[in-house]
Amino acid sequence: MTRDLVAVAATFTADPLPPLLRDALEHIEAPHRVESAPYGQLVEQLLSPSGHFARNTTGINAGLVRTADWAGSPERVDAFVAAAREFAAAHGTPTVFVLCPDPPEPGVEHPGREPAPARLLAGLRDVPGLALVDAADWFTAYGCHDVHDTEAADIAHIPYTDEAFAVLAVGIARVVHSTLARPRKVIVADCDETLWGGACGDRAPADLDLGGHFAQVRRFLRHKHDEGFVLALASRNDPDSVERVFTERARDLLLTREHFVAARVDWKPKSQSILSLADELRLGVDAFVLVDDDPYVCAEVAEALPEVAVVHVGPGTDPPAVLRHCWELDRFFSTAEDRTRNDGYRADALRREAGAGATDTALLNERLGTVVAVDRAGPADLPRIGQLLARTNQFTSATAGAADLPALLRRPAATAWTARLRDRFGDYGTIAAAVATPGDDGTTHVDCFAMSCRALDRGVAEALFTAVAEDGPSPSLRVRFRRTGRNGPALEFLRRHGSADPAPTGRDEDPLTDLVFAVPVSRLAPTPVEGARP
Incomplete structure (x- = not known):
């Protein structure tokens, strides 16, 4: 069995961490391979196209940062922030940076200088696919008060006690768990x-x-x-x-x-x-x-x-x-949609009031001023697409999860798509996604799709599927679907707009639950669409 990877890099010697992290992951039944970058190579991992971080496409990257290792230099902090942002823009792998405590320096002050941790937080806040965690929160939660090992630091540049490294291992295991488990909302x-x-x-x-x-x-x-x-x-x-x-x-x-x-x-x-x-x-x-x-x-x-x-x-x-x-x-990788979700639900009450009595989707969208934007996805969209695949259980094909996304996108000519929805009450953000590949039969195959139920009956799925089909060689789609007992809304949509055949029986397919729907574009109702459709 191939295991996903946790790639670890640090600004200090973190040799005690990998075996503890492996044990923690085994304990929560989330076994991963754990690989460490060479000593002090954190920034290099972000910049190198052949480093552990760049090669890790199916797991988690964890960077342990101690700003004292940069001698408190604002320039080195800013260089790290720039490298981290550039990495996130180019790669979809979730990456967590753990801000570890500097060695105690009694009486040392830097008047007028912005603390390095504050510069990190400001520079990395709200970057898709990145999370910044203060290790002090983990140490407090687990009652670890004696974190520094001055003797080991002097001899081998290992700055923390075994107990502190154990807490860091558990914390990173929690990050891994949060990306695997179906998230609570x-x-x-x-x-x-x-x-x-x-x-x-x-x-x-x-x-x-x-x-x-x-x-x-x-x-x-x-x-x-x-x-x-x-x-x-x-x-x-x-x-x-x-x-x-x-x-x-x-x-x-x-x-x-x-x-x-x-x-x-x-x-x-x-x-x-x-x-x-x-x-x-x-x-x-x-x-x-x-x-x-x-x-x-x-x-x-x-x-x-x-x-x-x-x-x-x-x-x-x-x-x-x-x-x-x-x-x-736990929530480590918040997206823009996460941070505006509460406002969105409050706006939904206004939408229900404005749409009361609307007899069909077209009339509802006219009243609400609905606009859907469908586009090809880029690297910055991948965290949100992963969220939709992981969190959606009603309007979803259920044929792939977040962990499957990198492998799907490595298939020849695979394309990820996103749909955004806005109306006069606000912007939902990215609310639906799909991954499609050209098939040998001359049609486009939709390998997976997911849409938040907040967008039901707004024409978003129709707009998304239409854009995918129009980008392909024929005005028809072949949509994979797996029954779960909970994704009835998606099944009803596909039955309404297409016709089903059992999926070709394969190693991971069950003829009782797996279907392939032929969906012609002509049966998809038009929806107001804007954006850079190819």
């Missing part, structure tokens, strides 16, 4: 004894406890909101009491009511509330994480909806630590 938070202390139905808002670990929980959720998680409320409570807290204690909460795109505040079981939220947000319940203090509520949701991740933060726990240790809440 929605955090559903309880109110009483979770966001604040006390029952808002029994106390005035001014008497509730908003400090201590409650403030840390809210700060954590705000950070997750900014990373792109959708926040929702689910509280067995009186709705007016909850709204009073958000109104009267707004300045103390950090999380306002506007940070939550939806709420279910009633006396129904939490499992019913989550099902209702899933229906409103057009997501499967496996996209949800519940954060609640009540062990009985947690047990009820876990029993009724085992696909939901349940995080108990009640008495006897350390809620901030519990949240920091929850791998289901």
Whole structure:
């Protein structure tokens, strides 16, 4: 079995890390090959077309950065940032940079100089395919306080203790896990004894406890909101009491009511509330994480909806630590679509109001001012395409995941496509993608596709497939599809626009689940399209 690669490079000697990382990956049942670049070759890995990083097309790159190894030179920091941005623009491999602590220098100050870590953060923020992690967060989460090994640093330039390297290995394993697991999208938070202390139905808002670990929980959720998680409320409570807290204690909460795109505040079981939220947000319940203090509520949701991740933060726990240790809440590679997702869901409410009564897609799009832009994808689009393949479970061919994308694109004449959607209420960003190759039968073969369910019934899939077909030799497509039991919307779309045959039986195909649809362009309804279609 071929294993994906984790390529590691550092500005210091990191020899203790690879064996620890292999063990961590084996422990989480995500075995990868781990290869290390030569000592001090991090920047060279970013620049070399034949280095470990450039050759790694199916795994993760991890760069460990200690700015002291650059002697605090702003020029060397800026050169690293430029090399990292250039690498990300040319390669689609997810790459994480771990900012490791400099050696302690008591009494050393650099007045008027921007700290090197701040320059790194500013330079690498929001670069597609790159993530920057502060190792101090991992050390705090795992209680590793003694990180420096001055003796080993003097002898072999190995700056950290074995314990610190073990924490770095676990942290990188979490990054790998986050790219393999189906990502969660929605955090559903309880109110009483979770966001604040006390029952808002029994106390005035001014008497509730908003400090201590409650403030840390809210700060954590705000950070997750900014990373792109959708926040929702689910509280067995009186709705007016909850709204009073958000109104009267707004300045103390950090999380306002506007940070939550939806709420279910009633006396129904939490499992019913989550099902209702899933229906409103057009997501499967496996996209949800519940954060609640009540062990009985947690047990009820876990029993009724085992696909939901349940995080108990009640008495006897350390809620901030519990949240920091929850791998289901990891998100390292945020895209532009992630960071605007909450605004998009809020805009959806306005869209539903404006589109009420529209009897077909054309009328709905006319009312909303819909425009779809379809283009060939470039390297900068690959992280988002990988997200769509990994996260979509309803409108998807289910024939490929994010890990399969590099291999698909290495096929002769393979082309990745993206579709963007915008209307008068906002820009959805890249909301659909497909990978196609020319077939021996004179038609274009769509190897995989995925579209966010937020774009259902807006003509996006029709526009995407039309552009792919018009770029090929004939006005018809051959679309691969695999039934999963959950991708019914995609199956219904293909049945409506094409005709199906069983897929040719192969090693990885099942005639009971795998189909190939012939989809002629003439059966795809036109949609307002702009952009650089070839």
